Amino acid sequence: MEMIVPARVVLVLAAVVLGCAYQATRPPPPAILGAPGGPPVTSPRVRLKDGRHLAYREAGVDRKTAKYKEIAEELGIYLLYFDRAGYGDSDANPKRRLKSDATDVEELADALHFGDKFYVVGISMGGYTAWSCLNYIPRRLAGVALVVPAVNYWWPLPVNVSRTAYGKLDVRDRRTFWIAHHMPSLFYAWLTQKWFRMSPIVRGEPDAFTEKDLEILTELRRKERESGLVDPAKATQQGTYESLCRDLTILFGTWEFDPTKIKNPFPDGEGVVSIWQGYEDKIVRVEIQRYVAQKLPWIRYHEHPVAGHALPNMDGVGDEIIRELLLGETPRGLQSELDG
Template sequence: MASDSSRKSSLKPSSRKSFLFPSVVIVIVGIIVALTYQSKLKPPQPKLCGSSSGPPITAPRIKLQDGRYLAYKEHGLPREKANRKIVFIHGSDCCRHDAVFATLLSPDLVEELGVYMVSFDRPGYCESDPHPSRTPRSLVSDIEELDDQLSLGSKFYVIGKSMGGQAAWGCLNLKYIPHRLAGVTLVAPVVNYYWRNLPLNVSTEGFNFQQKRDQWAVRVAHYAPWLIYWWNTQKWFPGSSIANRDSLLSQSDRDIISKRGYTRKPHWAEVRQQGIHESINRDMIVGFGNWEFDPLDLDNPFLNNEGFVHLWQGDEDMLVPVKLQRYLAHQLPWVHYHEVPRSGHFFHFTKGVVDNIVTTLLTTDTDTIRQ
């Protein structure tokens, strides 16, 4: 097996992460829009839950040190009876109700493994207060405070899905809370094309894999975040496919949606009830902005095999290019990579997959990890 240093030097990153020429266009468009549509650039104030004009509070919430409120939902065994505690981090355009790794987990496994899981609304979603200065680091702090206030113990597991990967990668940063982790699983985590250690050829290939509308939305989020509200709400041309709930999906994902039906209908309206900007748009600004760290610089937080990191990815995912995950897995050999054949972004809805992912996270050791 190649050493970590040889792996990390096999492809050298470009010193400039650019998809450069379009950034000039964005600046020009931004100036024109700013001069013409100044009133439409600024997003409306979020509708805070519990305020006179905002949605009602229906979920249990904790008050964070900075005064914000974080809504959560508990699943599985009662906290005091569970042997293993898991924090689930939802993806974009989702909320605490979308904790499929709890709702699809076999009841027998819940009992056998002693599983308690808590999901929470990330800031700006559903019933959690927005955080205009949100970063991957602040998300990690929210998770740690949630754990402390719910008395989940000194160590807990983390599962981050899709855009929830922002926080999951942050948890692994040795400067943050690695000492609190029992294990981490990332499921189809979104990759930031602007991570400084992603080689230009790798990031460009992944970037070009997206729909053109999403390429432009990502550029705006990175180069001109102040323009993203207008970009995703104007009617001249398509904005982000996620913002418009019109994403291109693989055939396997379409089959899953067809079989399951419109399963999120009961809480669909709640997801963006505080406004699109502090939820969907903020995800893009943070996800494709300049992070405080680069995941490709991370070191294994479990040097004594007291825990493990797993990354699961469908090979037909149309939202997160599989080649980017393969590169990450190659550069970070301590991340145990599981590629699911003939599967898209929603492969975890396939029967038995959630059981497999959770069991792998909670029970694997160096002899049983499947590469």
């Protein structure tokens, strides 16, 4: 027996389906920090020129007496950690771009009276903020360390480099990054859907890490819980869209500049720019890192033969990163020359 469905009913059903699909692509408004019912603000913050606030945390010696002002610990100096726009206690920025991340860093440094120049360390996703600083505010930099910095598979790269690196990713990662690049308006819907398995990298699943990574990160998280200084849930308290979603669509979008064409900010050798990479890293592939370093010979490139993405948390590595950044010391035990 056949069922006859009136055309207008089909049209109504189609409209409902399309309406639901459209709503799925529209993220909810961000949670307003400090507002009734919103997340409380528990960090010190500075007010930026556009009215937003940027949150930060200080450590080390007092910044008024510190010899160096940067992000690090080993030398007992002043340390500054900050929440990028949309994360933690930093207000979301609906106009966020690569350049705005760099100007946020500059305004924060000025608000805290860092002086004319300061050091920047960008780790993992923070790597693209470090690239932005090199491109947009090079005159303010005393040195930069890019540590397992995130890469964009749609940078202007040779096909063999991008294809090799991209092909090593899990298919779920490739699918997610492809959507972030080609269909950013749908990325929030993809990030929150339940039908297909999500990227192991985005979800922070064990598949995204080496066994050594997992050992290091497990111990690190234990120490963070004991210290009470870090609350992982706080990072995305304003909503996934304003934090993770914006991060990934900016990282994998079309960049406003080509990192491989950045000019040396220290032509007279007065500062150091370095890249630190683990050969076994499953999140940031070594092929692209090597290519970028080859195109920018003024960057010091260091590759650890057995490290993964947890390279900066390995014993002694953080010390070497900071010693090279501040003192120009050559690290020991790492490959500092690119393979021929």
